[in-house]
Amino acid sequence: MESLQQLSLRFSEISMFPFFDMAHYLSSVLSLREQPGAMEVALRSPIACWFSAMLCCFGGGILSSMLLAEPPAAFLANTTNVFLASACWYLIFYYPRNMFYKCCSFLPLRLMLAGMKEVTRTWKIVNGVLHANSRFSNAWIIMIAIGWVRGAGGGLISNFEQLVRGVWKPESNELLKMSYPVKVALIGAVLFTLQQTQHLPVSRHSLMLMYSTFLVVTKVTMMLTHSTTSPFAPFEAVLGRMLFGLEQASENIKSDTCTSSNGTGQASKPLIHECNDSPATSDAIERESSTVTRERQTKKAD
Amino acid sequence: MESLQQLSLRFSEISMFPFFDMAHYLSSVLSLREQPGAMEVALRSPIACWFSAMLCCFGGGILSSMLLAEPPAAFLANTTNVFLASACWYLIFYYPRNMFYKCCSFLPLRLMLAGMKEVTRTWKIVNGVLHANSRFSNAWIIMIAIGWVRGAGGGLISNFEQLVRGVWKPESNELLKMSYPVKVALIGAVLFTLQQTQHLPVSRHSLMLMYSTFLVVTKVTMMLTHSTTSPFAPFEAVLGRMLFGLEQASENIKSDTCTSSNGTGQASKPLIHECNDSPATSDAIERESSTVTRERQTKKAD
Amino acid sequence: MESLQQLSLRFSEISMFPFFDMAHYLSSVLSLREQPGAMEVALRSPIACWFSAMLCCFGGGILSSMLLAEPPAAFLANTTNVFLASACWYLIFYYPRNMFYKCCSFLPLRLMLAGMKEVTRTWKIVNGVLHANSRFSNAWIIMIAIGWVRGAGGGLISNFEQLVRGVWKPESNELLKMSYPVKVALIGAVLFTLQQTQHLPVSRHSLMLMYSTFLVVTKVTMMLTHSTTSPFAPFEAVLGRMLFGLEQASENIKSDTCTSSNGTGQASKPLIHECNDSPATSDAIERESSTVTRERQTKKAD
Known part of the structure; x- marks a missing residue:
């Protein structure tokens, strides 16, 4: 038990620079390169591509600076x-x-x-929570947010990283459809904030070890099984049902949206697009909704 | 007369928290819920919906913080x-x-x-003007802006609140087509800035009472009569004619735009969309413009 | 030689206010007015038009304030x-x-x-580099950026100035397709940063004179010859080939994009749009790509 304590203490003292940081950069740039259209942008405008890559690598710092009114350009001061x-x-x-790309792939x-990148995530969350606490003491919502x-x-x-590359997809963002990371x-962020405000009876370094282990294991498992379903899906479903009555409601709304999409026009279109990511289902629904329209017209005719 | 003075003084000392603030939140969230597509978003992603609601409730503070380089996340520190x-x-x-929604409706x-929300508007404007004055003394443009x-x-x-919900309407914004609020x-903001820079021979609390009364009376009247025409329309027309020669010009430009819209392409499209909000007139104009195209083609054929 | 030194010293002491600043404002607003749709916006909403003009005139200061977490509204404090x-x-x-417009044209x-506006550019770059240096000493990337x-x-x-006017063109931005200015x-910015960090053996005022002369001469030449090709095109081509292997690669990718554009869908569309600005070529390419599709289908049928 004590050795575990010591292990977690040692673990929490690992320096992210240079190896973990480099893994984070490589991993971020690799996933940028695999975005559709990224390679074309790289060949048309290296500057846009570089800026886009920097947003991927330093996005968290930039966003957090903006929220706290610190210079968003400050990350450029860290020349190394x-x-x-x-x-x-x-x-x-x-x-x-x-x-090089093939090697890394x-x-x-x-x-x-990917595993090392997940470790940097723990460090970033901890640093964010501590930094927010130093700016606004005990404002736990800000600690979670940062x-x-x-x-x-x-x-x-x-969304804005894509805009730099000339791609604009307003109908999807990470708040509307949160990805696993x-x-x-x-x-x-919630866990480390609870730890910081002493609502969680565990030391920070133990929590860092546990959380990092969870992150790495889950990430590696997801990559090996090519799974994209979040391991939180069951909890989310329960929470959604308890707090927001989502299950029945979302089914109701789905059928509502599909039938009413012809009428409401502009505003509901993005939503429809969103739920039919694959062209196959999209076609099916379009056919379905046109059937609905026809039925309606028939009713009106009656 | 003196009793009016005392009344206005007492009025200006009313605390907005909690009742007026709550009315503001309720009123803002109610109008958010009545936006097309908002309920679908609420059921698909409670987090996006919550974030959108916070932008509606605290939008003024967030924007003003951004303009003055103060932390936009600071509103989260006010946990209550x-x-x-x-x-x-x-x-x-x-x-x-x-x-609950039905009750509030x-x-x-x-x-x-709605009336109580309008009262909070006065308080916010006054606080904004005072705050800007404390940051940049006597910079009256900044006082108006904040x-x-x-x-x-x-x-x-x-526009950005809609973006959170996956809706993006670049062709309309509150600067292009200002709503009554x-x-x-x-x-x-202009009145209170004039008062602050002592160009308006009236005490602040009297102005607050007068302005709030105007706001509440106008708002309630507009809600009862379902009117959407601004009570400033005549003044605007006069000002527009005097300062910008708008009347004749805008008529000229209208006919210009409609006939030239086929030629100029991309850039003028949003404008066209903007002026035909209702599908009926839109159809009419489309027909009209296609007639214009045909006429042109006939001319070319000649 | 000494007289040249004195000339450059005197030149560097010229005050931009009021004449050069005015030339910058006039030149910026003139080019705004020549944007398609700008005049319609001016007649529909003078406020949106004014705000758009201010973004054109003070855009550099606003952006640099945002990057350094200084109040972006501060430019409004300079009432004059x-x-x-x-x-x-x-x-x-x-x-x-x-x-007035016809006079200025x-x-x-x-x-x-235009020449005077280019002179203000030199002053702005120098001030930006010095200001960044005073905030982050020796952070040369920030000096270049600011x-x-x-x-x-x-x-x-x-992009955001256009958004104020209701125009949104995500597929093009100044990073994707940099214009000459x-x-x-x-x-x-690179030159003045090198000078500031003493990697360039030349005094600041000499560099200001040389750079301004280059800017003015190039700008006037470009306006007189109606040329839009950048004088750096050959250097860019060499650099692009050396650093990024752009030449062959971009040709490869071009043919790649055209043939694969049918398959990848959404994401690659903006890029395609970008390269076919004129409707004529767009049609041609569409025809071409549909031919490619047909060929593919034939192949599959085989």
């Missing part, structure tokens, strides 16, 4: 880290014959990078 | 108010069978909430 | 300059019969205004 991130960006996008390496934003920066900023960062 | 607003949001959106109650932004926050931030807040 | 800019805006947009006057943003503010902010401001 910007260089490291830029080097990762350059090698992944422009190394001849995509050799090699599954075992990729798994290691911890969350630091931990899930790249995701929350994604954004959810897990929110839970982490 | 955030809780109050969240409770209003929860009850209106998720109370079983919409009972009961006309006399709704009128009272007073306006505080008083009409929910309206001015609406935004206009009246601007006038209020 | 705001008045000057507003007067320029008013005269250009609303002077009866467009007399008179080529020799326009050339002079110098750039100050010098090319109107361009970099253009944005490029030259970036180069200037």
Whole structure:
């Protein structure tokens, strides 16, 4: 037991620079490169691509600075880290014959990078919570917000990161349809805030070890099984039913939306688009809704 | 006369917390709920809905913080108010069978909430003007701007509030087509700035009483008569004609735009969309413009 | 040689206020007025038009304030300059019969205004670099960023300036397709940062004279020859080939994009739109791509 304590204490003293930071940059830039259209942007405008990559790598810090009215450009003052991130960006996008990208995509390496990136997430959330606490003492909503934003920066900023690359998808954002990393960062921010305000009877370093382990194990499992379903889905369903009466309601609304989508026009379109991501179902629903329209017209005719 | 002075002094000492603030939150969330698509978002993603509601309730403070480089997240430090607003949001959106929403929609109650909300507007404008004055002494443009932004926050931030809900309407914003609350807040900000810089021979508390009375009476009248025409329309027309020569010009431009819209393409489209809000007139204009196209083609053929 | 030194010293002591500033405002508002749809906005909503004009005139300062967490509204505290800019805006947009606009559009006057505006660019870049240096000492990336943003503010902010006018073009921004002023401001920011960090063996005032002369000469030449090709095009091509292997790659990707555009859907559309600005080529490409689709289908059928 004591050795576990010591292990967690040692773990919490690991420095993120340079290896973990580099894994974070590599992992972020790799997922940027795999976005549709990213490679075209890289070849048309290296500056837009670089800026986009920096938003992916330093998004959390930028967003948190904006929320706390600290200079969002401050991350550029850390020349070493910007260089490291830029080097990762350059090698992944422009190394001849995509050799570097192919290397990094090699599954075992990729798994290691993803695991190390998850560790940096813990550090970021902890630093965010502590920093918010130093600015606004005991304002626990701000502590959660800053911890969350630091931990899930790249995701929350994604709409604007896409805008830099000329892509604009207003109908989807990370608040409307939270991805797994954004959810897990929110839970982490809540946990570390509870720990900070001493509502959680556990030391910070133990919590860091437990949370990091959970993050890494879940991430690696999800990558190996190609699963995209969040491990929180059952809890979410229960919570949603208890707090918001979501289950029945969302079914009601679904049928409501589908039938009423012809009438309401503009405003409900984004929602419809959102729920039919795959073209196949989209077609099906379109057919269905046109049937509904026809039925309505028939009724009117009657 | 002296009793009026005393009345206005007492009036200016009313505390907004908790009842007036609550009326403001209820009124803002009610109008959010009545936006097309808001209920679907509430059932798909309570977090996006909550964030959207907070933007409606605290929009003025957030915008004014951003303009003055103060932490936009600072409103979250006021835990009591955030809780109050969240409770209003929860009850209106998720109370079983919409009972709470239906209660609040009961006309006399709704009128009272709207009236109380207008009173908070006065307080916000006054606080905004005073706060701007304390940051930049005698910079009267900033005083107007901050007073306006505080008083009409929910309206001015609406494009980004909609973006949170997945709706994006770039062709309309509150600067392009100012709604009545935004206009009246601007006038209020100008009046209170003039009072602050002692160009208006009236005490602040008297002005607060007069302005609030005007706001409440106009708002209640507009709600009862279902009128949407601004009471400033005649003044605006006169001012527009005097300062900008708007009347003739805008007629000229209208016919210009309609005929030239086929040629100029992309850029003028949003404008066209803007002026045809109702589908009926839109169809009419489309028909008209297609006639124009045909005429042109005939001319070319000649 | 010494007289050149003295000349550059005198030149660097020129005050921008009021004449050069006025030339900058006039030049910015003139180019705003020539945007498609700007005049319609001016007649529909003078406030949106004024706000848009202020963003054009003070964009650099606003953006740089945001990056450094200084009040973006601070420019409004400089009442004289705001008045000057507003007067320029008013005269250009609303002077009866467009007399003022026509005067300013008179080529020799326009050339002079454009030349003087370029001189203000030098001053802005220098002030930006010095200001960034005073906030973050020796953070040369921030110095470049702030110098750039100050010098090319109107361009970099253009997406949001357009949004005020109800126009939204996410598929193009100044990072994706840099215009000449944005490029030259970036180069200037790099030069003045190198000078500031003493990597460039030249005094600041000499560099200011040389850079300004280059800016003015290039701008006037470009206006007289109606040329839009950047004078840096050859250097860019060499750099692009050396650093990013752009030439062959971009050709490869072009053919790639055209053939794959049918499959990838949504995300690649903006890019396609971007390269086919004129409807004629767009049609051609559409036909071409539909041919490709047909060929593919034939292949599949085989």
